[in-house]
Amino acid sequence: MPHLKDLGKFFYSKELKVFDMAHITRKTFKCTKCGECCKPITKVSEKDIQRIEKAGFKRGEFLDVDPFRKESGVKDVLKRKNGYCMFLRDNKDKTFDCTIYEHRPDVCREYPFFEGVEKLPSCLPNELVWYKKIEEMG
Numbered sequence: 001m002p003h004l005k006d007l008g009k010f011f012y013s014k015e016l017k018v019f020d021m022a023h024i025t026r027k028t029f030k031c032t033k034c035g036e037c038c039k040p041i042t043k044v045s046e047k048d049i050q051r052i053e054k055a056g057f058k059r060g061e062f063l064d065v066d067p068f069r070k071e072s073g074v075k076d077v078l079k080r081k082n083g084y085c086m087f088l089r090d091n092k093d094k095t096f097d098c099t100i101y102e103h104r105p106d107v108c109r110e111y112p113f114f115e116g117v118e119k120l121p122s123c124l125p126n127e128l129v130w131y132k133k134i135e136e137m138g
């Protein structure tokens with residue numbers, strides 16, 4: 001039976017690319033424009049709102065109340081349409097684009113590598129809950 005140390009080498013061998021499949025890093029990450037990260041609610045700051053206004057939109061057109069904090073009445077999330085952020089365009093070829101890319105909120109600029117995050121299992125939002133476990137693996 002091979003020694004565990006050797007198995008480790010095997011699983012991390014570049015030829016098999018197992019390591020690459022299991023993780024993405026800032027260097028290896030490549031966006032496929034699948035649009036999945038534009039499905040969750042996008043919270044915006046006043047700075048983000050003003051930046052979007054500079055793109056020619058009025059805040060009443062793109063702001064909504066956070067559905068998880070309805071009682072607050074505060075409009076601090078981007079409106080959604082058909083389950084996605086209203087600013088997402090379906091290119092009809094299985095790719096999506098942000099129509100306010102140059103004016104997009106900070107959270108969209110940073111995603112998925114927020115400050116202090118160097119390694120992730122995936123950039124898909126529903127898989128990011130595993131991030132901490134991966135970090136613990138070192």
Ligand code: SF4
Pocket residue numbers: 030031032033034035036037038111112123124125
């Ligand atoms: S989920 Fe990942 S691949 Fe898809 S659009 Fe967002 S960053 Fe790109």
Ligand code: SF4
Pocket residue numbers: 037038042078085086087088089097098099100101104105108
């Ligand atoms: S502003 Fe652009 S990048 Fe951000 S969620 Fe909306 S479509 Fe996606």
